[in-house]
Amino acid sequence: MNKATIIEDAITYIKQLQKRVNILKDQLVELEGSAEKTPWPTIPTDSTTPTQSNKSYIQADVSVSQIDEHKLWIKILFEKRKGAFTKLIQAMNSVGFELTDTSVTTVQGAVLVTTLINGIFCTSTAQQTEDLLLGIVNACI
Secondary structure: OOHHHHHHHHHHHHHHHHHHHHHHHHHHHHHHHHHHHOOOOOOOOOOOOOOOOOOOOOOOEEEEEEEEOOEEEEEEEEEOOOOHHHHHHHHHHHOOOEEEEEEEEEEOOEEEEEEEEEOHHHHOOHHHHHHHHHHHHHHHO
């Protein structure tokens, strides 16, 4: 290979990387936009506030977005309860999810878990994975 060929190959590779960066930026903007659309649950402040024996007032919610063929972006919202997060993570690990970049946020009695997953479930549709996770969340909470 001569210098001109090496430089042309480098330029081609840099252009491919720039296209990949732009695609990932677009996906990130889309994910952030969908995250902003999910409002935090509010806690009733009057006498209608449920007691411990009543049904939960925070509805469990799961959303799944396909990042690429090997990764899914997961958002899980559920009522804050003692041990619920630990049970959720154990259940997800037991069915084969490999969690990376996990973030947990709590506010007003709710827990928001966001994570990337790798593994065999990424070949399933996002809807199938969402249904599976919703079942796991309802069983754990």
